Every structure is written in structure tokens, then in C-alpha cells.
Amino acid sequence: MKVGFIGTGSMGSLLIDAFIHSGALLPEQIQISNRSPEKAHQLAKRHAGLTVCSCNEETASSSNVLFLCIKPLEFRSVINEIKDQLEEGQIAISITSPVQLIHLESTLNCKVAKIIPSITNLTGGGASLCMYGSRIKEEDRQLIESLLSYISRPVEILESHTRITSDFSSCGPAFLSLFMEKWIDAAVEMTGIDRRTLNALAGEMLLGTGKLLTEEGFSPEQLQHRVAVPGGITAQALALLDSNLSGLFYQLIKTTHDKYEEDLVKLDAAFGFTINRPRY
Ligand SMILES: NC(=O)C1=CN([C@@H]2O[C@H](COP(=O)(O)OP(=O)(O)OC[C@H]3O[C@@H](n4cnc5c(N)ncnc54)[C@H](OP(=O)(O)O)[C@@H]3O)[C@@H](O)[C@H]2O)C=CC1
Ligand SMILES: O=C(O)[C@@H]1CCC=N1
Incomplete structure (x- = not known):
């Protein structure tokens, strides 16, 4: 399985560190892109084997699961960049609370989920809040939650209770x-x-x-x-x-x-x- 991250700021890099340190993912499974590439290259230095992509389209097209670790107002332009790269079988995950599943489902052809992590996940503690779009199947849910359970306790919530x-x-x-x-x-x-x-x-x-x-x-x-x-x-x-x-x-x-x-x-x-x- 290939896991992509668009945005390797505070939370994107924390999730990558936590997934690798917990043994959930190998660096070879991870591909990333960030607006300022230095941050992505820093991560690649820390985790030999991790791939830095040249653009968000490349990260999106080659990921089975794609984490969007950007801020709310950065979503529209990133979605425009990647929407043609994402296909039915892929899963895009927003970690940003105000972005609604319907925003993602209305613009992307793939399966979508919203997962709100926490800084506590760096220690393998805390919860990750899980919300699923209508195209997510039981096996997708299991895949996402088994990945998250390496670094947190996944808890499914109503989207209306996100905040x-x-x-x-x-x-x-x-x-x-x-x-x-x-x-x-x-x-x-x-x-x-x-x-x-x-x-x-x-x-x-x-x-x-x-x-x-x-x-x-x-x-x-x-x-x-x-x-x-x-x-x-x-x-x-x-x-x-x-x-x-x-x-x-x-x-x-x-x-x-x-x-x-x-x-x-x-x-x-x-x-x-x-x-x-x-x-x-
Ligand atoms: N911090 C936390 O504890 C938590 C944060 N979140 C949510 O996670 C989201 C990200 O937060 P955080 O990581 O703290 O924010 P950061 O500003 O640290 O990270 C955002 C990253 O996205 C990158 N970025 C912006 N636009 C693009 C683009 N077009 N293409 C590629 N990369 C881009 C930025 O790059 P550049 O280096 O150029 O700025 C930056 O590295 C927020 O919505 C926040 O609410 C959710 C749970 C907990
Ligand atoms: O409020 C949010 O959207 C998340 C939780 C902590 C930081 N950002």
C-alpha cells in the first residue's frame, strides 16, 4: 500500500513520524509533497526511503490512501490540482475540521474520509476522530482504522460534532x-x-x-x-x-x-x- 501526504507542515510531518516510528508504515510506502519543498526534503532526510514527489498531482496519482494535511482555505486550489488524478479505488482523507465530506465528494471521484488527528498521536496516545463519506466500504474503514490504531484510538463521530x-x-x-x-x-x-x-x-x-x-x-x-x-x-x-x-x-x-x-x-x-x- 502507498500512502501519500500533501502538506508536510506541523501535522503532516507529525503523522508521518508517528506512522513510521510506530511500525504502521515503512518510509518506502510514503510519498509526499509540500508547497515549499524544503520541508518535504527535511522529512526525506529523516526517513531514508521516503519519496518526495515533484508536485501534488504526482503524490495523488500514485497513492492508495492520500492524506490532505493543509489548512481549510488551501483546499480548493489543491483539490483543483489533484482531482483528475484520483480514481474510484483511491481514498482521500482530510485532516481539516471545517472541510465537509460533501465538499470532497462533490469534487473528487474517489472515496473520501475526514480524520481529525491530535498532537497526542505522536506518543501513540489520544484519539483520532473518524468520519466517512458515502463511498467508503467496510474494508476501507477497516484499513483506515487499522492504520490509525498504531498511533491513536480511532473514534467514529457524527460530522455535525466535528468541532x-x-x-x-x-x-x-x-x-x-x-x-x-x-x-x-x-x-x-x-x-x-x-x-x-x-x-x-x-x-x-x-x-x-x-x-x-x-x-x-x-x-x-x-x-x-x-x-x-x-x-x-x-x-x-x-x-x-x-x-x-x-x-x-x-x-x-x-x-x-x-x-x-x-x-x-x-x-x-x-x-x-x-x-x-x-x-x-
Ligand atoms: N496542529 C494540530 O494539532 C492539528 C491540526 N489539524 C489541522 O491540520 C491542518 C494543517 O495544520 P498544520 O499542519 O498545523 O499547519 P501547517 O501550516 O504547519 O501545515 C500546512 C502545510 O501545508 C502546506 N501547503 C499549503 N498549501 C499547499 C499546497 N498548495 N500544496 C502543498 N502543500 C501546501 C504548507 O506548506 P508551506 O511550507 O509552504 O507553508 C504547510 O507545510 C489544519 O487544517 C489544522 O486545523 C488537525 C488536527 C490537529
Ligand atoms: O481545530 C482544528 O481544526 C484543529 C484542531 C487543532 C488544530 N487544528
Whole structure:
């Protein structure tokens, strides 16, 4: 099987590194192209055997599975370049949340899917969010999910939930890192402890918390209940966080969904039709 990647920026290169390091793919199975070729050549230096194609058309025509790792507003022009190269048996996968399956199915003859990865996939952790177009068959789904399962837990979602699930799965690591950064800044300033110690402790704590949620069956509510002794220190601090944070998450969800909607409106204009869709 040949797997192609158009766009080898942050996420394209992360996926390539993760697929190779996990043993899912050999470099010889991978072919890539990127707008500025240096980035693609850097990857080829890192992974001997990987092929850098001279253009996106070449990457598309010779791939059984093609990952499109570009930003939303770059889709229309890349689709125009590659549409004549893609045939019925090939699978094109967008990793970009606002691009809708119908945008892809209306312009490409091949099978299409949307997979939203996460930076956590670099460690073999986290989820990859899977949505499938109408031409995808059971064996295509199995092929895609067996590839993804080397680097993540594939989770099928409704396309109408793309944004909210991406908020948790893909934006979440950045959101939680900001929470950690602010907390550590305050701790360093108020107590004089060194930042490296707290960075390490924060990482171990997040890893352990993740395992309690995924492997031990805790819900976030149950976890708080187990840690907070009634009348104790955690309970008092939780009450403070609770009173300050609740409203913030409504604003957070509105912010991500407003930006998603902004991109969708531009994509509808680029693809020449308007998709009727729920706001949330
Ligand atoms: N970062 C993350 O954690 C996640 C990102 N995503 C999604 O992945 C997508 C890509 O994000 P990210 O990798 O961070 O962005 P980057 O800007 O790092 O990468 C985009 C890449 O696409 C290349 N590119 C642009 N236009 C073309 C073209 N016409 N032909 C070939 N290559 C092209 C760019 O090349 P050049 O070097 O010239 O700029 C760049 O290397 C986004 O839609 C994002 O939402 C999804 C999940 C998680
Ligand atoms: O929001 C998105 O489309 C993805 C998730 C993280 C970065 N980009």
C-alpha cells in the first residue's frame, strides 16, 4: 500500500513520524509533497526511503490512501490540482475540521474520509476522530482504522460534532497546557520553586489522570469526589475554581464554533454551494 501526504507542515510531518516510528508504515510506502519543498526534503532526510514527489498531482496519482494535511482555505486550489488524478479505488482523507465530506465528494471521484488527528498521536496516545463519506466500504474503514490504531484510538463521530469533539481531542492539549502554564507561573512566582520540577510533575499528573479516566472508568466528577476530602484543602480550592470557570466554557465553545463557522462560510463560497447545517 502507498500512502501519500500533501502538506508536510506541523501535522503532516507529525503523522508521518508517528506512522513510521510506530511500525504502521515503512518510509518506502510514503510519498509526499509540500508547497515549499524544503520541508518535504527535511522529512526525506529523516526517513531514508521516503519519496518526495515533484508536485501534488504526482503524490495523488500514485497513492492508495492520500492524506490532505493543509489548512481549510488551501483546499480548493489543491483539490483543483489533484482531482483528475484520483480514481474510484483511491481514498482521500482530510485532516481539516471545517472541510465537509460533501465538499470532497462533490469534487473528487474517489472515496473520501475526514480524520481529525491530535498532537497526542505522536506518543501513540489520544484519539483520532473518524468520519466517512458515502463511498467508503467496510474494508476501507477497516484499513483506515487499522492504520490509525498504531498511533491513536480511532473514534467514529457524527460530522455535525466535528468541532466540539476536535475541541477536546485536538485543541485540548493546547488548552490544558495553557492551564498548566498559568498555574506553574503563579507557583514559581509565589513559592520560588523551579519550573522544571513543576513541568515534570504536571506531565506525570496529566498522564495518570488520563489513565484514571480511560482505563479505570472514572468520570471527571467521580475523580474530584475521590480526591476532595470533605472540608479539606482540595474541596476548598475546587469551590474556587468552580465559581470562576463555569461561564468560561460557554465562551470557549462559542469561540471555537464561531471560527469554524467563519471557515465554513469561506469554504462554501470556494466550493460554490451552501451546506445546511446545525450551528452546534
Ligand atoms: N496542529 C494540530 O494539532 C492539528 C491540526 N489539524 C489541522 O491540520 C491542518 C494543517 O495544520 P498544520 O499542519 O498545523 O499547519 P501547517 O501550516 O504547519 O501545515 C500546512 C502545510 O501545508 C502546506 N501547503 C499549503 N498549501 C499547499 C499546497 N498548495 N500544496 C502543498 N502543500 C501546501 C504548507 O506548506 P508551506 O511550507 O509552504 O507553508 C504547510 O507545510 C489544519 O487544517 C489544522 O486545523 C488537525 C488536527 C490537529
Ligand atoms: O481545530 C482544528 O481544526 C484543529 C484542531 C487543532 C488544530 N487544528
